[in-house]
Amino acid sequence: MRRRASRYALAVGFIAVPLLLAALGPLFAGPAGPRSVSFASGAGHWLGTDFSGRDVWRQVLLGGRSVVLVALAATGLAYLVAVPIGLTAALTRRTWLEETLMRPLDVLIAVPSLLLVLLVAATLTPGPAGLAVLVGLAAVPDAARVVHAAAAEISARPAVEALRMQGESWWRTAFGYVARCMRRTLAADAGIRLTGALYLVATAAFLGIGVQPDAADWAVMVDRNRTGLFLQPWAVVVPALLIAALSMGTNLLFDAALHTPAKAAMKGGRGWTRSRR
Numbered sequence: 001m002r003r004r005a006s007r008y009a010l011a012v013g014f015i016a017v018p019l020l021l022a023a024l025g026p027l028f029a030g031p032a033g034p035r036s037v038s039f040a041s042g043a044g045h046w047l048g049t050d051f052s053g054r055d056v057w058r059q060v061l062l063g064g065r066s067v068v069l070v071a072l073a074a075t076g077l078a079y080l081v082a083v084p085i086g087l088t089a090a091l092t093r094r095t096w097l098e099e100t101l102m103r104p105l106d107v108l109i110a111v112p113s114l115l116l117v118l119l120v121a122a123t124l125t126p127g128p129a130g131l132a133v134l135v136g137l138a139a140v141p142d143a144a145r146v147v148h149a150a151a152a153e154i155s156a157r158p159a160v161e162a163l164r165m166q167g168e169s170w171w172r173t174a175f176g177y178v179a180r181c182m183r184r185t186l187a188a189d190a191g192i193r194l195t196g197a198l199y200l201v202a203t204a205a206f207l208g209i210g211v212q213p214d215a216a217d218w219a220v221m222v223d224r225n226r227t228g229l230f231l232q233p234w235a236v237v238v239p240a241l242l243i244a245a246l247s248m249g250t251n252l253l254f255d256a257a258l259h260t261p262a263k264a265a266m267k268g269g270r271g272w273t274r275s276r277r
Helices: 002-028 056-091 095-109 113-123 128-155 158-165 170-181 183-206 218-228 234-258 262-276
Strands: none
Touching: 002 056, 002 234, 056 095, 056 128, 056 170, 056 183, 056 218, 056 234, 095 128, 113 128, 113 183, 128 170, 128 183, 158 170, 170 183, 183 218, 183 234, 218 234
């Protein structure tokens, strides 16, 4: 129990600062002051100035919300599409339907997610909302395969067949039993998926997709200020560390949540079937 608490404490320690800055930073950023010399230190600037003479601390306060919100929205959208597809393909008794749902996703898995985003961005000019949709849809093939694999194993259990014989609806069988049994798998995958979304959103912003070149965004700050890394490193180091801490903290948090005692996990898995009896 103490070890699990320490896991949670470590995870919260990593994600607390970036999440608080993303949520509350714009409230404390204040108005933009006069611009100073590029890549300068001191003169009232805690972390110095960036490539255009703006205060780095103010840019840090303003730059987290776009990265965090887009990554969270993309992850949620990915599962909103992937879970129904994976469950339908796993529970159907029609082979043609399973093949129709899963084979196109197998083709898309072979294409790197960043390449998909770049291909679409080459013809469109997505904003933050469009970037969230692109990143979310790019994650659907992998997420759907994970859901399908986990649900296929659960759907072969006698309990599922018993539910069908009792006349339970597809919705109740799929989401009331199968999805409930695979929640640990989904939680583990969600940590990886959110980290991948953060990476993809940050990379897209680094390449200028979905944001303006001079936008207050942590990924954009890393890109635009890297030329002055050895003159004024805080303009690059601070946003890069915040993105890394958020990614590491997310994985650690899900990892800690999944480390439950074996007896509790077995009890939770039997809870629904007991209630049906």
